[in-house]
Amino acid sequence: MKDTIDAILKKHIPKEKGNLIPVLQSVQKKEGYISPESVKRISNYFRISRSSIYGIATFYSQFRFNPPGRHSIKICLGTACHVQGGDFILKALQAEIGISPGETTDDMRFDLDRVACLGCCALAPVVMIDNKIHSRMSVIKLKELLNKYE
Amino acid sequence: MNNYKLIKLGKFDESVMNNKTTQNISVKIDGKTVNAPVGTTVLQATQKAGIYIPTLCYLENIKPYGGCRLCIVEIKNMRGYPTACTTPIAQDMEISTKTPELQKLRRDILELVLSEHPYTCLVCRDKNNCNEFMTTTRKVSVTTGCNFCTNNGNCELQELVEYLELTEIKYPWAYKEIKPEKNNPFYDIDYNLCILCGRCVRVCNEVRYSEVLNFVQRGNLVIVGTAFGESQKDAGCEFCGACIDVCPTGSLSEKMGKWVGIPDKSTETTCVFCSVACKMNINTKDNRIVNVGPNPDNRTNPLQLCVRGKFVPGDIMHHPERITTPMLKKENKWIEVSWDEAINFTVNKLEQYRGNQFGIIGSAHESLENNYVLQKFSRKLMKSNNVDILSSFPDKNIIKKIHDYYTHHKPANIDDITNADTIFVIGSQTNLSHPIIENRIRKAAKNGKKVIVANTHDTRTSYFAEQNILYKQGEEHIFLLSLLSVLNNKISGKLSNDLKQEFKNFDIEKAFKRCGVSRQDIEKIAKSLLNSKKSVIIAGDGILINPDSIYNFNALVNIQTILKKPETCKIIFLLNEGNFYGSTIAGLHSDFLPGFDELANKKNIKKWSDNWKTKLNNTKGLSGNEMVNNITEDGITALFVVGDIPAHPNLAKLKFLVQQNMFLTELSEHAHVFFPITGFTETNGHIINLERKLKEITPVTASAKDIKTVWETISNLARVMQEKGFDYKKPEDIFSEINSFIDLSFATEEKAKKEILPIRADVSDKKKKLPVEIIAENNYFNYLGNDLLKLIPDMEDILGEGGSGSSSGSGSGSGSSSGII
Numbered sequence: 001m002k003d004t005i006d007a008i009l010k011k012h013i014p015k016e017k018g019n020l021i022p023v024l025q026s027v028q029k030k031e032g033y034i035s036p037e038s039v040k041r042i043s044n045y046f047r048i049s050r051s052s053i054y055g056i057a058t059f060y061s062q063f064r065f066n067p068p069g070r071h072s073i074k075i076c077l078g079t080a081c082h083v084q085g086g087d088f089i090l091k092a093l094q095a096e097i098g099i100s101p102g103e104t105t106d107d108m109r110f111d112l113d114r115v116a117c118l119g120c121c122a123l124a125p126v127v128m129i130d131n132k133i134h135s136r137m138s139v140i141k142l143k144e145l146l147n148k149y150e
Numbered sequence: 151m152n153n154y155k156l157i158k159l160g161k162f163d164e165s166v167m168n169n170k171t172t173q174n175i176s177v178k179i180d181g182k183t184v185n186a187p188v189g190t191t192v193l194q195a196t197q198k199a200g201i202y203i204p205t206l207c208y209l210e211n212i213k214p215y216g217g218c219r220l221c222i223v224e225i226k227n228m229r230g231y232p233t234a235c236t237t238p239i240a241q242d243m244e245i246s247t248k249t250p251e252l253q254k255l256r257r258d259i260l261e262l263v264l265s266e267h268p269y270t271c272l273v274c275r276d277k278n279n280c281n282e283f284m285t286t287t288r289k290v291s292v293t294t295g296c297n298f299c300t301n302n303g304n305c306e307l308q309e310l311v312e313y314l315e316l317t318e319i320k321y322p323w324a325y326k327e328i329k330p331e332k333n334n335p336f337y338d339i340d341y342n343l344c345i346l347c348g349r350c351v352r353v354c355n356e357v358r359y360s361e362v363l364n365f366v367q368r369g370n371l372v373i374v375g376t377a378f379g380e381s382q383k384d385a386g387c388e389f390c391g392a393c394i395d396v397c398p399t400g401s402l403s404e405k406m407g408k409w410v411g412i413p414d415k416s417t418e419t420t421c422v423f424c425s426v427a428c429k430m431n432i433n434t435k436d437n438r439i440v441n442v443g444p445n446p447d448n449r450t451n452p453l454q455l456c457v458r459g460k461f462v463p464g465d466i467m468h469h470p471e472r473i474t475t476p477m478l479k480k481e482n483k484w485i486e487v488s489w490d491e492a493i494n495f496t497v498n499k500l501e502q503y504r505g506n507q508f509g510i511i512g513s514a515h516e517s518l519e520n521n522y523v524l525q526k527f528s529r530k531l532m533k534s535n536n537v538d539i540l541s542s543f544p545d546k547n548i549i550k551k552i553h554d555y556y557t558h559h560k561p562a563n564i565d566d567i568t569n570a571d572t573i574f575v576i577g578s579q580t581n582l583s584h585p586i587i588e589n590r591i592r593k594a595a596k597n598g599k600k601v602i603v604a605n606t607h608d609t610r611t612s613y614f615a616e617q618n619i620l621y622k623q624g625e626e627h628i629f630l631l632s633l634l635s636v637l638n639n640k641i642s643g644k645l646s647n648d649l650k651q652e653f654k655n656f657d658i659e660k661a662f663k664r665c666g667v668s669r670q671d672i673e674k675i676a677k678s679l680l681n682s683k684k685s686v687i688i689a690g691d692g693i694l695i696n697p698d699s700i701y702n703f704n705a706l707v708n709i710q711t712i713l714k715k716p717e718t719c720k721i722i723f724l725l726n727e728g729n730f731y732g733s734t735i736a737g738l739h740s741d742f743l744p745g746f747d748e749l750a751n752k753k754n755i756k757k758w759s760d761n762w763k764t765k766l767n768n769t770k771g772l773s774g775n776e777m778v779n780n781i782t783e784d785g786i787t788a789l790f791v792v793g794d795i796p797a798h799p800n801l802a803k804l805k806f807l808v809q810q811n812m813f814l815t816e817l818s819e820h821a822h823v824f825f826p827i828t829g830f831t832e833t834n835g836h837i838i839n840l841e842r843k844l845k846e847i848t849p850v851t852a853s854a855k856d857i858k859t860v861w862e863t864i865s866n867l868a869r870v871m872q873e874k875g876f877d878y879k880k881p882e883d884i885f886s887e888i889n890s891f892i893d894l895s896f897a898t899e900e901k902a903k904k905e906i907l908p909i910r911a912d913v914s915d916k917k918k919k920l921p922v923e924i925i926a927e928n929n930y931f932n933y934l935g936n937d938l939l940k941l942i943p944d945m946e947d948i949l950g951e952g953g954s955g956s957s958s959g960s961g962s963g964s965g966s967s968s969g970i971i
Contacts, residue, residue: 036378047613049361051385054377058366065378 004030005038009045017046024057032068066104069111071130071149075101078117080124089125090114092139096146109150177243192245193221193234203247204256204310206263206398207347208235212356217348219259220310223247231255257314263345264307265321267399268298272311273319299343299400302440303412306398307345328373333381335944336405336461337394341373343401350374350393350402357454359592359614362387383948386610390585391460395443406464407433407440420837420845422515422728422830423458423933426564426586427839430459432831432850439464439831439851456585457949458931458938465942466933467829467851472812475856477824484814484824489856489866496823497870499806500532503788506769509536509777512738512860513793513934514727517835517847518894519884520860521729522736522744523876524792527864529737530764531873535749535771536786539738540793540935541730545699546741546773549734552723553746555707557900561842562686562720568593570720571682572600574675576706577626577692581610583930584724587688600678604629604667605692617674622666627698629665630705631911632658636669637676638712645712648906656911664913679713687721694723704907711904725840726930728830732838735892740771745892761891762875791817792827792860794935810863813936826857827934833859834881836894844894 008026012019020042027038034057043050057063075081075090094100097110104111118126123135127142134145174185179196186195191214196203206218214235222231226244231252234245246252264272271277299305310316330340346365351374354363362385366375376385394402407413413433421428433440442460466472476492477484487495500508510528512521525537543549567573567590580588588611595601595614603611604619612618621629635658638649662669679685687710693702710719725731737744747754749771759766774795777786781800788806794815801807801820809818810825818824832853837845858866861884868876878884888894931938931949939946 039377044613049355049364050377051362051364051366051375052355054375055364055366059368061368 002041005041009042014045014047017048020046020048020053020056021060024053024063028063033064033066035065035067064102064111064113066102066111067108069104069108071109072111072113074113074115074118074128076116076118076124076126076128077114078121078124080121081117081126084124086125089127089137089139089142093127093142096143110146175239175241177239177241177245179245180247186239188239190239191235192223192225192232192237192239192243195239196223196234196245196247201247202313203234204313205235206306206310206345207349209349209352209396212352215348215352217346218263220256222252222255222259224249224252253314257316260310260314260316261319261321264311264319264323266324266326267307267343267345268325269307269319269323271298272307273317299340300403300408301411302403302407304397304403305400326373331381334383334387334389334948335942336389336391336457336948338403338405338408339382340401340403341375343399344374345399345401346372346374347398348374349396349398353392353396358388358390358392358589359596360386360388360390363393388581388585389457389461389948391443391455391457404441404461406461407435407438410435410438410440413440417848417850419831419848419850420728421455421459421463422517422837422847423462424584424930425725425728425730425840426584427728427837427843427845428455428459428586429845430455430463432463434851437851439467454586454589462933462938462942463829463831463850466812466936466938467831469813469941471814471941473814473824473826474854475826479822479824484818489858492823492825493863493866493870496808497867499822500788500867501871503532503806505533506536506767507785507787508532508534508790509538509772509786509788510534510738510790511774511777511792511795512537512539512733514539514541514730514733515830515934516733516792516860517729517830517833517837517881518732518736518888519835519881520792520833521733521738522888523861523864523878523884524790525737525744526762527868527876528790529743529758529766530762530875531868531871533767535767535769536740536777537738537771538740538774538777539730539733540774540795541727543695543699543730544697546739548694548699548703549725549731549739550742550746551700551703552725552731553735555703555721555723556842556896558903559710559720561840562722563841564590566684566720567591567686567688567722568597568599570594570599570684570686572602572678572685573688574602574604574679574685575611575615575688576604576630576690577694577696578605578611578688578690578724579609579930580688580690580724583690583726587722587724591688600682602675602678604675617671617678619667619671619675622664625665626693626696627701627705627910628661628913629667630693630702630709631656631909632661632665632667632672633675634705634709634712634909635661635911636672637679637709640676640680641712641714643712645904645906649708649712652906652909653911657913660913679709679719683718685713685719687719688724689721690724691726698910701908701910705909707907708909711906722840728839729837731840731842732836732844735838735894736888740773740776744888764875791821792934810860811934811936813941815936825863826854827863828853828857828859829933832857836885838894842896 005027008023012023023042024034028034039050039053043053075086077086097105099105099112101112101114118128118133120126120133125137127134127137129149173188175188176183176185177195179199179201182199184195184199186198193203193208204220206220207215208221216233216236219233221234223234224246225232326342328341330338332338351363351365354360362376363374365372367373394404413435415434416431418429418431421430430442432442442463443455475486476489478487478492478495510524512524528534528537573591573594575591580591591601591611592614601615602617603615604621606621606623635653635656638646687706689706696702706721710716710721713719735745741749743749743754743758755766755768772780778798778800780786781803789804790808792810794811794817797816804820807821808823809821810827812827812829830847831850833849835847837847839845861878861881865876865878939949
C-alpha cells in the first residue's frame with residue numbers, strides 16, 4: 001500500500017497543493033477507499049494537515065473512508081424512489097446489516113451508500129447491488145435478495 | 151455601481167493589522183469622519199472610531215473570514231450589505247452601521263445562527279434570575295436554569311441577544327445529537343452548542359499551527375472535527391487551549407472552574423514553567439483559580455499560552471494533596487505542627503551544622519528574591535558556600551558562559567525568530583519545552599522563512615522545516631564542528647585563519663561519517679546561514695544538556711563570530727526552568743556570589759562580606775552533585791532543599807534534612823522537617839527569562855494561612871537564630887537590596903570581543919559514554935521538582951508518551967534533574 005501511494009504522489013510536485021483532489025481520487029481508485037494511513041502519507045508529502053485533507057475529502061460524496069465490502073449496495077433516494085418509500089427501505093436495511101451509509105460491515109460482506117438517482121425512476125424504489133439494478137423494492141424482497149450475495 | 155477601487159482580500163497582510171502603514175485615508179462612519187491607513191477594514195475603522203459592530207467570527211490579528219455575517223454594513227454606492235470585516239476602506243466611503251434595516255437583518259441572521267444552538271436560556275423570561283438559581287441541583291431544570299453550558303459567563307451570544315434585543319426565535323431548535331466528547335483531562339467538547347463560527351479552526355491552523363481542527367462534512371452535517379474523528383490526542387492536539395479562549399459559546403470549555411460561576415477578579419502575572427516567561431491572565435473567584443488565559447476585557451485576543459501555563463496553575467495550586475502546614479517527623483511519621491514549633495526545632499538543629507557541613511539546594515522555579523535570600527542564609531548565617539540549584543544542566547558552568555555571552559551580545563528577543571530569514575534549530579524538542587518559541591518557528595516557516603531543524607530524531611518541528619538534519623546521538627559536537635569547518639572554509643580573514651589552525655588535525659570526511667550527516671547537507675546549512683540577512687540559531691537540550699555542552703556552546707558562538715555580519719545572527723539558548731538565569735545571578739551557584747562574582751576571587755569575598763556586614767567563609771562551595779556524593783560523617787551532614795532532588799542512597803545518611811515543597815516527594819522519606827511553600831501564583835517576585843528580561847510575578851490568590859514563601863521561612867529562621875540582615879517585611883525590600891548590589895537592568899553592555907573560543911577539533915574514534923540521566927530526555931512537566939504528569943490526573947495519559955520526551959523510562963525526577971546526580 002505504501003508503494004502504491006508513493007507512486008501516485010510521485011507524479012505531483014509537493015508545492016502544487018491544488019493536486020490534492022486528483023491524488024485522493026487516484027488513491028481511492030487504487031485502494032477503494034481513503035485510509036488514515038494514506039491521508040498521513042499525503043499530508044507529509046503536500047504538507048497539508050491531516051484534518052484539512054479529511055475536511056476536504058468529506059466535502060465530496062465521491063470519497064469513502066471505509067474499505068469497500070465484497071458487494072456494494074446503493075440505495076436510491078432520488079425524488080421518485082423517496083416518494084415510493086426508499087427512505088423506509090434504507091432504514092430497514094440499516095437495521096438488517098447494522099451499518100449506516102458510508103460504512104462497511106465487519107465481515108466485509110456489504111458496504112452501503114445512498115445515491116440521489118440511478119436514472120430509472122419508473123422502477124422506483126430501486127436498489128443497486130454490484131452494478132445490477134433491482135426494481136420495485138420492498139423490505140421483504142430486499143431481505144431475500146441479500147441472501148443471494150455472500 | 152461600484153465607485154471604489156477595492157483592495158483584494160488576498161492582499162490582506164499583517165502590517166495593516168498592526169497599523170504599520172502610514173498613508174491615511176478618510177471615511178465617514180455614521181456621519182463621523184474617521185482617518186485610517188490604507189488597507190484597514192471597515193470593521194477596524196469603526197472600532198477605531200469607537201463604534202460598535204456586532205461580530206461573531208471575527209478575531210483580531212487573524213485574516214478575516216466573513217462567516218457569521220453579523221458585521222454587515224451599508225456603504226453608499228455599494229450593492230448589498232458588505233461585511234465590515236472583509237471590506238477594506240476606500241477614500242470617502244460613507245458607511246452606516248446601524249440603520250433599522252441592518253438591525254433587522256442582523257436579528258434575522260442571529261435567529262438563524264441560534265436555530266442550531268440551544269437558545270432557551272438566551273430568550274428565557276427568567277434569565278435575570280438565572281444566576282441565582284443556576285447552581286441548584288436540577289430536578290426542576292425548567293425553571294431554575296439550564297445546564298447546557300458552563301456558567302462562567304463566557305457566552306458572546308448572550309451579549310449579542312441583548313444588543314439586538316432579541317426576545318423570541320421563530321425557528322424550532324434543531325438539536326444536532328452529537329455526543330459530547332470528554333476525551334481529555336483539560337476541556338470538554340460539546341458540538342451541539344457550536345455555531346460554526348470557525349474561530350477555533352482558524353486559531354488552531356493560523357495562529358498555533360497545530361492543525362488539529364477543521365470543518366468536516368458538508369451542508370447541514372458540517373461540524374468542527376479532527377481527521378477520521380480521532381480523539382484530540384491522536385489528532386496531535388497540543389492542548390494549548392487557544393480554541394477554548396476564542397470560542398464564543400460554551401462548546402469548548404475548561405473542566406477546571408466549569409461550574410464555579412463568573413470570576414470576580416482577573417490578575418496578570420508571569421508564568422515560570424519555562425524560561426519564555428509568558429504573561430498570563432488568571433481569573434479567580436473566591437480566592438480560587440477559575441481559569442487561565444484570556445484577557446477578560448478582550449476575550450478574542452488571547453494571550454498565547456501552552457498546556458502548562460493554561461491548565462496547570464489551577465490544578466496544582468488547589469491540589470488535594472498539597473501540604474498546607476509545617477510538619478516534623480516523629481517516629482517515622484509526619485506530625486503537623488505550628489510554625490513556631492517547626493522553626494524552633496529547625497533552628498536548634500541547624501545550630502549544630504553550621505559551616506561547610508551544611509548545604510542548600512534551591513529551585514530554578516523560585517523567584518529572584520527567594521533564591522537570593524536562600525543563598526544569603528547559607529553564606530552569611532550558616533557560613534557555607536555549598537549552594538546550588540536543581541536544574542536540568544549537568545554542567546553548571548554553562549550558565550556562566552551564557553552570562554558572559556550576554557554581556558557581549560545583546561540577548562535575542564523572541565520576535566527575532568519571526569524576523570529572521572534563516573532559523574536554525576539544533577537539538578531541541580521546542581514543541582514540548584518551549585511551545586511559544588515553537589509557535590514563532592512555525593510562524594516563520596509558514597511565512598516562507600527558511601527553517602532548518604537538526605536533531606537526533608524527528609520532532610514536530612521537523613514537519614515545518616525546509617531542511618531536516620538527523621545526526622547521531624552523542625555526536626552533536628562533531629556535527630557542530632563539521633558545520634563550523636565547512637562554514638569557515640567559505641570565509642576569509644584573520645579570525646578564520648585562527649580557526650583554521652584549530653582545525654589543522656581535523657579529518658572532515660571522518661567527521662561527516664561520525665555524525666551521520668552528509669557534506670551536501672552541511673554545505674546547504676552553511677550556505678543558508680551565509681546568505682541570510684538575519685538569522686537565529688536556537689540551541690536546545692541536545693546541545694546544552696550534553697557532556698560536551700561547553701564545547702558545543704563555544705562552537706556555536708564561533709559560528710556566529712565568523713559569519714560575515716555576526717551582529718545579524720542571534721543565538722537563543724533554551725533554558726528550561728523559568729528562572730534559571732535569575733537564580734544564578736541571585737547567587738544560587740556554588741562558584742559564584744550574586745551577580746556572577748567569582749567566589750574564588752578574594753576581592754569578591756571582601757565585597758560581599760562588606761555588603762552583608764559579615765565575614766564570609768572562603769572555602770570553595772560544592773555543587774549539588776558534589777554535596778550529595780559527599781554525604782559522610784565529615785562531609786555534608788545537613789541539607790536544606792527547596793523543591794526536590796532525585797533519590798540517592800546517600801540521602802538516608804543525612805543527619806538533618808529540611809525540605810520545603812508543595813507536596814511530599816521521594817526525598818521526604820529522608821527529611822526531618824517539612825515546610826509548605828507558596829506557588830508562583832501566591833507570591834510577589836521577579837524572574838529573568840531567556841531574553842534576559844526582568845519579569846514580575848504578582849500574587850493571584852492568597853495562600854492558605856500556614857503556607858509561607860521561602861524568604862518568610864528563612865527570615866523566621868534567621869530571626870530566631872538572632873542574625874541581622876534578614877528582617878525583610880515584604881519581597882520589595884529584598885528586591886531593592888538585590889538592586890542596590892547588582893545591576894538588573896543590564897544596561898552596561900561591553901562591546902563584542904572578536905575571538906575564537908576553544909573547541910575540541912578531534913575526530914578520534916573513542917566514543918564517550920553518555921551518563922544515563924543525560925540521555926534520558928528532560929521532563930519539562932515539572933514544577934519545584936514535582937512531576938506534573940503524576941500530580942494531575944490523566945495528564946500522563948495525554949502527554950506521557952510524547953510529553954516527557956521520547957525515552958519514557960526516565961522515571962520521576964531523573965530526567966528533570968539530571969544536573970544534580
